Amino acid sequence: MEVLIIGGGWSGIAAAIEATQRGVRVTLVEERHYLGGRARSFTDRVSGDEIDNGQHVMMGCYRALLNVVRTLGTEHLLERQSALRVAFVDTSGQSNVLDASRLPGMAGLGLALLRLSGIKVLSRLAAVRLALRIALGRASTTGLTCAEFLRQHHQPNDVIERFWEPVVLATINAPINKASADLLVTVMRLAFLGSTQDAQLLIPMVGLSDLIRPFQKWLEERGGVCMIGTGVEALERADDRIHSVRLSNGNTIEVQSVISCIPQRALHRLLLGSDMEPLRAAATPSSPIVSVYLWYSESWMSTDFAAALGTTVQWVFDKRRIRPGLVAVTVSAGYGIVTEQADEIVSLCDRELRQLFPSMKGVELKRGVVIKEKHATPLFTLEMVAVRPASTELSTVVSNLFIAGDWTDTGLPATLEGAARSGVNASTYALSQSLPNRQ
Ligand SMILES: Cc1cc2nc3c(=O)[nH]c(=O)nc-3n(C[C@H](O)[C@H](O)[C@H](O)COP(=O)(O)OP(=O)(O)OC[C@H]3O[C@@H](n4cnc5c(N)ncnc54)[C@H](O)[C@@H]3O)c2cc1C
Structure with missing residues (x-):
């Protein structure tokens, strides 16, 4: 029995782990040259430091995500608070x-x-x-x-x-x-x-990609295949089943069951022009996150992170583990600044941090990097929540096609946990419905 998983973000990885642990052979196809999707790290060329596409924070209630890191042996790379503790700072320099x-x-x-x-x-x-x-x-x-x-x-x-x-x-x-x-x-x-x-907050002590680094080996040791740098270009169907998929490397592979773990926009593109086009769900608008890494001459934060009040800057994380003086700033739903020039964003963040943290006196800003994730997450308005599709939504028409991803209906916001849980759900459905004779 085989399952093809499209997409190597956290939903795809969680789906692959679930299916493999249930004894099914998995092929996972990821079009980019790395796994992790919207939660990845990379080496900053100038400093050589490993930074994320944006600081991610997890919580103790992230059960599906924790199952992934436990399975891959990377849970120890997350620092867990003993209990919820958040410092709120404001422009008067006060911290509560x-x-x-x-x-x-x-x-x-x-x-x-x-x-x-x-x-x-x-x-x-x-x-x-x-x-x-x-x-x-x-x-x-x-x-x-x-x-x-x-x-x-x-x-x-x-x-x-x-x-x-x-x-x-x-x-x-x-x-x-x-x-x-x-x-x-x-x-x-x-x-x-x-x-x-x-309620405990869990903060990665390493780059996000390190949390899933062992995945490819883990999968291959269990008979699975992980094709990185290969996209799925078309789903080919006859009657109510997908029988094969066409890959960007020119190959076509036969499939028994398919789990799409790609964002809604990508699934739209995949279905466009095919006889499955009418299955496309209403497009969800997305919400941006702007992340800023700032290298200062020395460390100045007295807590690991803080929430900022009354400023564009919303969260500040001390990244001294990577390099003393490095901080990461997050601006969620950053519609107001996502169109600004990077150097203006860096200056704004630096100015605001100095208002928020009087301890920065004398500290020099060396450099800043801005990462704009314009489609960081779907924007879950009332209308959009009402039309979030279940993992099985497409399988009512195409019996062996299941969907996962943070945008699908888990009841959770679009988070790593939502993504991981959707992957587990989709695998569970795929195995129970699409492969009914499996022992
Ligand atoms: C800056 C930022 C900060 C965030 N902060 C947090 C946080 O603090 N806590 C939290 O819980 N969540 C956070 N999130 C949200 C979290 O990162 C996402 O919800 C989660 O990563 C989504 O995972 P996914 O698997 O659903 O999708 P993705 O990560 O987008 O994975 C989909 C994968 O499919 C691949 N793909 C697409 N099309 C194809 C194709 N045709 N063939 C093959 N592969 C394809 C893509 O390349 C991608 O790797 C943040 C997101 C961002 C961007």
Whole structure:
């Protein structure tokens, strides 16, 4: 029994691991010359430092992702917090820490919110009340954006600006007036209102690509094939089945079952002009993330990372493990700056960091690199969440074609966990439906 997996991002890798562990032979085809898709690292040519296409943060509740890194033996490359702890800094140079380590689980977040200075006491109480309603399943989100949901639950401006909005941007990569409240409630329940372990932040200590480096060998040792630098150019079908795929190297390979683990835009291109074109789902708009790496003359951060309030800069990560003085800045849903020139973005970030961190006095900026991921994630508005397709959506017409990827319907935002979980789901369906006689 064989499965062809198209795409070597985290959804494709998770799908391949799942299928292989269930005893199926996997061929994975990735058109780029590297695995990892939108979560990859590369060597910066000038400094020789390994940097990511954008800082990624994971959480303890990322079960499908953790299964991948455990299987590949790379879990130790993730640094895990003992409990959720985030420093919020603002342009007055003040730092307020959300520290959920004082009590276990949900109570920890409740107490952390109550103690979070920089927000009025009544506003903190309002946030705790809403968190409680979410935990108890008493906060309806039907037809609401995050902004509407927060207003409906009487959240004052300061707690929206200093707590809820940073959470939405970081986890859903969408402005609060566009993001579906459904996703916010899911994130709160799974991550922040789960166990202490679920809420822990996990930060890679190495380049992202190192987390999946052993994958190709792992797959090949189990009889699979990993074709990197080879794209799928066409799916060839007869009746209700795909019988073969045409590759960019000119070869055609026969297939029994196909799992597409490519972004929606790429799947659209693949189906365009074929007799499967009508199966194309409505195109999801995407949301950009702008990442900036800044090399300073020396280290100046006193925490591993911090959330910034009231600035274009949203998150700052100390990358001293890679090189003392290197920091990574993230701007999610960065519509406002994605069209700006790189040197202007570098100057803006440097200026804002100096406002946020008085400790930068005397520190010199040596160089900056800007990475613009214009299609970082799908933009999950209310309309888009409503039409997210399930893994099995196309298999009702083409019985051996399944879909995965962060854009498919996992109920999660477009994240590494969403991608990994979608891959596991698609493999599970592919094996149970497309290969019914498998022992
Ligand atoms: C800058 C940035 C920061 C992010 N931060 C976080 C974060 O902190 N936490 C988090 O959880 N998530 C984060 N994300 C989101 C996360 O990276 C994505 O959700 C996830 O990587 C998507 O994985 P995927 O497998 O669905 O798709 P992709 O990673 O896009 O993989 C699809 C693969 O398919 C390949 N492909 C396409 N067409 C073909 C074809 N015809 N033939 C063969 N191969 C093909 C592509 O080359 C690609 O490698 C971030 C994303 C970005 C861009």
